Amino acid sequence: MKKRYWRCFVCNDIHYGIAPPELCPTCKVLNAYVEISAAEARKILGGGPNTSQTAEDFRAAIESFAAGNEFEVNPDREKVDLLLKGIFENELNHGLKYCPCRLRTKDWEEDLRIVCPCHFTIHETYKGIKDGECWCGLFVRRK
Amino acid sequence: MANLLMFHGRECPHCKKMMPFVEKIEQETGLRFDKREVWHDEANADLMRSHREDLAPKCGNQLRVPTFFNPETKDAVCGEVEYEKLKDWALKQS
Ligand code: SF4
Numbered sequence: 001m002k003k004r005y006w007r008c009f010v011c012n013d014i015h016y017g018i019a020p021p022e023l024c025p026t027c028k029v030l031n032a033y034v035e036i037s038a039a040e041a042r043k044i045l046g047g048g049p050n051t052s053q054t055a056e057d058f059r060a061a062i063e064s065f066a067a068g069n070e071f072e073v074n075p076d077r078e079k080v081d082l083l084l085k086g087i088f089e090n091e092l093n094h095g096l097k098y099c100p101c102r103l104r105t106k107d108w109e110e111d112l113r114i115v116c117p118c119h120f121t122i123h124e125t126y127k128g129i130k131d132g133e134c135w136c137g138l139f140v141r142r143k
Numbered sequence: 144m145a146n147l148l149m150f151h152g153r154e155c156p157h158c159k160k161m162m163p164f165v166e167k168i169e170q171e172t173g174l175r176f177d178k179r180e181v182w183h184d185e186a187n188a189d190l191m192r193s194h195r196e197d198l199a200p201k202c203g204n205q206l207r208v209p210t211f212f213n214p215e216t217k218d219a220v221c222g223e224v225e226y227e228k229l230k231d232w233a234l235k236q237s
C-alpha cells in the first residue's frame with residue numbers, strides 16, 4: 001500500500017501515511033482528516049515555520065524520544081558525540097540524518113530505513129538481547 | 144598477495160575500534176588493507192555500492208561499516224569482530 005497525504009480540516013496538521021489518524025494529535029478532533037495531493041501537502045509544509053535543529057537540539061530530541069521507551073541514549077558521551085557529528089555531516093552532505101555505521105544505497109525508499117533514529121528495535125543487535133544496542137550504539141537497552 | 148578492502152566511516156565507533164586491530168594485523172602479517180572511507184568520499188562509496196550484491200547478504204542485507212572484503216573470493220566480514228577472528232580471516236585470504 002502506498003502512503004498518501006492527509007490534512008486535518010480543523011487545524012491543518014498534515015499526515016503522511018497509508019491511513020489518517022482517527023484522532024488528530026494536535027486538536028483532538030475525531031475523523032478530521034481529508035486526503036489531499038502531494039503538491040498541496042508540500043505547499044502547506046513549505047509555508048510553515050523554518051525551524052532548524054542543532055546537534056544539541058537533536059540530542060535533546062532523542063533523549064525525550066528514549067524517555068518513553070525501554071532504551072536510553074548511550075551514557076558513553078564520547079561515543080554519542082562522535083555519532084552526532086557523523087549524523088550531522090551526513091545530513092549536510094547527503095540530505096538526511098543517515099546512520100554513520102551504514103552506507104546509503106542511493107535507493108530513496110530503502111535509504112529511509114537508515115535515517116537516525118532507525119527502527120533498531122528489530123535489529124539482531126537489539127531484539128531479545130539483554131545488553132542490546134542499536135547497530136551504532138547510539139541507543140542502549142535501559143538497565 | 145590478496146587485495147583486501149576495508150570500508151569504514153569516519154564517525155563510526157565500530158570502525159574506530161577496529162582500526163588499531165587492522166594496523167596490528169598489517170604489522171604482524173605483512174598483509175595490507177586498502178582502507179576506503181565511504182561517507183566523505185563518493186568514489187569510495189560507489190566502490191562499496193558496486194559490491195552490494197556480495198556484501199549485503201553477509202551484513203544483514205545492508206551496507207554496513209566496517210566491512211572487510213576480498214573482491215577476488217567475495218568473502219566478507221562485517222562489524223566489530225574480535226582481533227583473532229579478523230586476523231584468521233585475513234590470513235585465510237592470502
Ligand atoms: S543504528 Fe543507531 S545511530 Fe544508526 S541510525 Fe539506527 S539508531 Fe541511529
Ligand SMILES: [Zn+2]
Pocket residue numbers: 008009010011012013024025026027028029032
Ligand atoms: Zn487537527
